[in-house]
Amino acid sequence: MRLIFTVLLLATISCAASRTSALKPVEIKVVIINMFEVGADSGDAPGEYQYWVEREHLDTVIPFPAGYHDLRLNEKNGILGVLTGVGTARTAATIMALGLDPRFDLTHAYFLVAGIGGIDPRMGSLGSAVWSDYIVDGDLAHEIDAREIPKDWSTGYVPLGKSTPYEQPRTARFGDDGNIYHLNTSLVDWAFALTKDTSLPDTPAIAARRRQYAEEAAHRPPFVLRGDNLSASTFWHGKLLSQWARDWVKYQTDGHGTYAICGMEDTGTMQSLTWLAHADRIDINRVLVLRTASNFDQQRPGITAAESLGETKVRQYSAYLPALDSAYRVGHLVVDNLVANWSQTRDHIPAGTGPVK
Structure with missing residues (x-):
């Protein structure tokens, strides 16, 4: 009888161990965060997700009912792709759901946001790739219609908790939570050094478009900067709002940041990642944001902002396909280096210049 009991006990322990093993979270090395896709994940007209799915072999589809879209995984390399949906609300909800998903161990994961955006022609050209240190929110504000602003105001946007544009002192009772995110500069240094000489796609069409702008940086072939x-969920456009963006970023970062490119979702991503870090689910020092220029953020000489906005639609952007390609060409160098050197990068964040060796 004792022998039978022992056998049953051992079998029970074995079954429990098997269940525990089956439920062990998958360790993820890199999470690639894209925001939109046009159609299917592969094989048709691409959005931000498709090149990553196809070229990084994210072949395993994982149901993700708590998020915007099913996840995709490269099981061999530990690379996870997540599609968040457009706008800060969808993105924040999707990233929070991912971070709390018990199927994944994200404690050592790196996060790469790879998307397209509108670039300031003072800073760069169509198809260029921008690594950012500061992610600044453009939604949290008071606003007065431009037709009603006082004559001595440069904008109708007023910082939350303030009474006039760019009022000092900058910090208010709301603090900086949600307004400003400062990424790990050392990691950004490393990513930029690794990718700064990457050859980016150029075309006669985007070369002709950039020549229509007066700014010197806009004339350059695509480059990494x-x-x-x-980050703002409102798709704004035009020279006056571009100047607002420059001033807003300077103000919110106390003069340390320089506006280069706009996106729609990145403060949503950063908010969720920040709170997940507070819960010890992820390491906030392992986050990178890469945006590539699908269009300029303002009109070219000779047309109005409204006319320029009318030309600015998804898949009709001046450099839509080159920008998607640039995001992968630049971003995958970082992803592949992190994965190839996982014995080091798992526990030690890259810093300084050049690839991990």
């Missing part, structure tokens, strides 16, 4: 990111 450093510059800061203004």
